[in-house]
Amino acid sequence: xxxQNHSKQLLLQLNQQRAxxxxxxxxxxxxxxxxxxxxxxxxxxxxxxxxxxxxxxxxNLDTEMxxxxxxxxxxxxxxxxxxxSSDSVSDHSISSLLIAASxxxxxxxxxxxxxxxxxxxxxxxxxxxxxxxxSTSPTPNGHTPGPLHLSSTPLxxxxxxxxxxxxxxxxxxKGSQRNQRRGQEGRLREDLPEKEVYISGSRCASLSxxxxxxxxxxxxxxxxxxxxxxxxxxxxxxxxxxxxxxPHSSSLSPTPTPPTTSSAKPExxxxxxxxxxxxxxxxxRGDKVTTPELEDGExxxxxxxxxxxxxxxxxxxxxxxxxxxxKGSRNGNTNYIYRQxxxxxxxxxxxxxxxxxPCGKGFPxxxxxxxxxxxxxxxxxxxxxxxxxxxxxxxxxxxxxxxKDPDAFPDDSASQGVKPDAEEPGxxxxxxxxxxxxxxxxxxxxKSHWLNRPFPCNICGKLFxxxxxxxxxxxxxxxxKPFACEECGMRFTRQYRLAEHMRVHSGEKPYECQLCGxxxxxxxxxxSHMRMHTSPS
DNA sequence: CTGGGGACGGGGCCC
DNA sequence: TGGGCCCCGTCCCCA
Numbered sequence: 327x328x329x330q331n332h333s334k335q336l337l338l339q340l341n342q343q344r345a346x347x348x349x350x351x352x353x354x355x356x357x358x359x360x361x362x363x364x365x366x367x368x369x370x371x372x373x374x375x376x377x378x379x380x381x382x383x384x385x386n387l388d389t390e391m392x393x394x395x396x397x398x399x400x401x402x403x404x405x406x407x408x409x410x411s412s413d414s415v416s417d418h419s420i421s422s423l424l425i426a427a428s429x430x431x432x433x434x435x436x437x438x439x440x441x442x443x444x445x446x447x448x449x450x451x452x453x454x455x456x457x458x459x460x461s462t463s464p465t466p467n468g469h470t471p472g473p474l475h476l477s478s479t480p481l482x483x484x485x486x487x488x489x490x491x492x493x494x495x496x497x498x499x500k501g502s503q504r505n506q507r508r509g510q511e512g513r514l515r516e517d518l519p520e521k522e523v524y525i526s527g528s529r530c531a532s533l534s535x536x537x538x539x540x541x542x543x544x545x546x547x548x549x550x551x552x553x554x555x556x557x558x559x560x561x562x563x564x565x566x567x568x569x570x571x572x573p574h575s576s577s578l579s580p581t582p583t584p585p586t587t588s589s590a591k592p593e594x595x596x597x598x599x600x601x602x603x604x605x606x607x608x609x610x611r612g613d614k615v616t617t618p619e620l621e622d623g624e625x626x627x628x629x630x631x632x633x634x635x636x637x638x639x640x641x642x643x644x645x646x647x648x649x650x651x652x653k654g655s656r657n658g659n660t661n662y663i664y665r666q667x668x669x670x671x672x673x674x675x676x677x678x679x680x681x682x683x684p685c686g687k688g689f690p691x692x693x694x695x696x697x698x699x700x701x702x703x704x705x706x707x708x709x710x711x712x713x714x715x716x717x718x719x720x721x722x723x724x725x726x727x728x729x730k731d732p733d734a735f736p737d738d739s740a741s742q743g744v745k746p747d748a749e750e751p752g753x754x755x756x757x758x759x760x761x762x763x764x765x766x767x768x769x770x771x772x773k774s775h776w777l778n779r780p781f782p783c784n785i786c787g788k789l790f791x792x793x794x795x796x797x798x799x800x801x802x803x804x805x806x807k808p809f810a811c812e813e814c815g816m817r818f819t820r821q822y823r824l825a826e827h828m829r830v831h832s833g834e835k836p837y838e839c840q841l842c843g844x845x846x847x848x849x850x851x852x853x854s855h856m857r858m859h860t861s862p863s
Numbered sequence: 864c865t866g867g868g869g870a871c872g873g874g875g876c877c878c
Numbered sequence: 879t880g881g882g883c884c885c886c887g888t889c890c891c892c893a
Binding site: 793794797798820821822825849850853 | 885
């Protein structure tokens with residue numbers, strides 16, 4: 327008894343799920359493109375991926391070996407067993423595919439490419455050298471062919487994973503985990519001197535003597551190995567991910583510990599705990615870590631971005647209220663905006679969390695949305711913008727909150743609802759009457775009233791009002807923690823946090839309760855404490 | 864079990 | 879663009 331087409335149907339389902347991002351548990355970064363996929367499928371197709379996916383949820387591929395467009399074909403092949411129409415596949419493309427297939431140790435695809443080249447009368451030249459069955463000649467990039475190096479030790483390209491994520495699996499919260507983390511952090515700190523790594527330049531200058539890991543000083547291991555094991559420099563610019571190219575965003579591998587050493591005993595750190603009034607909490611707060619384990623359009627935990635702040639009335643700033651979404655910018659990825667669920671789709675069920683601004687259609691994944699957005703021509707977008715602007719002009723200010731792309735605001739903002747500076751001597755916000763010192767501050771302030779969030783996270787799709795916030799958010803995905811405590815090695819994403827943390831070691835408690843005299847190291851804890859005083863109970 | 868305190872992560876916003 | 883600060887939320891420890 328055998329179910330006909332079972333495997334075919336299974337693959338079909340998987341591919342459909344991939345298209346929707348459903349149950350995808352790994353993200354592959356290729357240059358500036360992100361691909362979501364299923365670990366099982368990748369592992370079943372490629373020895374290379376098989377070695378990586380157990381450890382990493384985010385995998386960065388060498389862009390000299392595979393381009394986004396090529397990888398898309400590769401992924402399609404993995405999920406369908408087919409290559410796209412041969413008409414559209416040039417020999418050059420096939421060669422590129424062959425290189426990629428060899429790099430990724432997709433032997434079947436490599437063989438297919440070779441056959442295709444042969445049929446076309448091409449001799450798989452350099453790329454052929456990289457095929458599983460052929461020579462060990464280095465790739466144009468200096469890589470050694472992957473398939474020839476099926477080391478028992480999984481060799482990493484540039485796995486991007488959050489070590490917090492790994493740590494949080496541990497059942498025992500104390501003791502060993504603390505030590506483990508402490509050791510890891512201690513090692514991180516030791517790596518700090520070797521930080522000749524340039525983000526934008528995508529170059530790692532130094533290699534630790536052991537060669538097992540390079541740190542960029544941000545707590546990240548920049549060591550990058552091709553599947554074959556040849557260590558290469560970081561090829562993927564962090565700006566690919568962050569787009570805004572934060573200087574700290576260079577490294578893509580937050581894990582400081584290569585697989586071969588991940589289980590190694592952490593070096594005991596100095597008796598830093600002894601210095602502390604109370605040992606800093608060592609439990610990685612990974613419970614809510616934003617690992618890229620995205621599923622089905624999932625954005626992370628407290629998602630629903632808009633309502634989180636706008637609705638909370640935090641600090642009374644989010645005023646402005648109403649107004650639905652807005653148009654995204656027309657450049658790059660920012661032409662979509664995550665906005666409030668609209669009538670007709672339920673985030674919890676349909677997961678159409680990614681909404682195309684021009685047409686309002688919802689999609690379960692950013693990929694689908696991006697693909698859809700591509701169907702809008704710039705002309706369409708501009709045309710619609712102009713139409714809406716005309717409508718807004720007729721609406722007399724009511725359309726101000728429609729949420730334009732702030733970056734798209736022309737300098738003469740009069741037509742956008744922001745009165746010219748000349749008309750607002752005190753630079754008053756037209757929404758809350760806040761007085762700003764200059765037009766720049768006013769503009770920035772007024773952005774806080776907009777309901778659109780022009781800066782999407784490339785990894786989880788979450789949207790932000792400010793680029794800086796988005797960049798900061800990306801650090802959490804990438805595990806970028808540039809600021810290390812010299813006492814205990816603990817690392818932070820923000821300098822302010824480090825300064826705050828240092829008070830744990832110094833014992834300084836600058837925040838005093840005026841009611842009971844209680845002192846606190848953190849202001850937020852004082853505020854929390856004050857609420858205890860003021861709460862009715 | 865519960866409440867308070869310690870510590871930390873993340874986002875918003877202003878400078 | 880990044881730093882600094884604020885707020886919210888959370889987890890853990892401990893009395």
